[in-house]
Amino acid sequence: MILTAALLALVGCGDGDTGTDGSAAKASASARPKDASAAPPSPTKGSSALAIGQPHKWNGVALDEKTPTSGTTTVLRYVHDVDVDGWPSEALGVDNPLWVAIDVKVCNEKGGVISVSQAPWSLGFSDDSRVESPLLDGNGLPKPEYPLDDAMVKPGDCIRGKIPFVLEQGQRPDRVIYETFGAPEPVEWTVPKSSR
DSSP, X not given: OOOOTTXXXXXXXXXXXXXXXXXXXXXXXXXXXXOOBOSOOXXXXXXXXXXXXXXXXXXXXXTTXXXXXEEEEEEEEEEESOOOOSOOHHHHTOSSEEEEEEEEEEEEEESSOEEEOSTTEEEEOTTSOEEEOOOOOSTTSOSSXXXXXXXXXXXXXXXXXXXXXXXXXXOXXXXXXXXXXXXXXXXXXXXXSXXX
């Protein structure tokens, strides 16, 4: 796969190791593949966090690296404590796992073909730590699943699905973060203080 410059990619921040003080579960940013997607990189500078359900309008370039493309990215829902079967906590580096999920939707309104994946998404915590998606798919995870690897989205089309995250029991994020290569800043959605 050829990575294209100025397209969506996961931008790592630290190694994700944390304690049990409401911070993120262990995750290794260096073990995460880069996303070779195109498009959603341009939030308005100085923008504040969006509410869950509020779309972020973006302008970027298509996979061909030249066609101006625009659309929206939205976190539709945050679900705390989802049922997940068959995923051993020791394989995920979490002693007392708590699974959560975000339901997200990306629409390519006009321009060229873009590509999306789970890689740019993470959860942020009040202590400034983060947890990245474990980049999992398969049996036992919330459905429909958001694409794990690059999925192409043509102009006029949208893609929607759920992205799972594993936390330590007792943790709750305060924001969902969408961080793409080339963007002046990440896009964030505020997670409500309490909801299922």
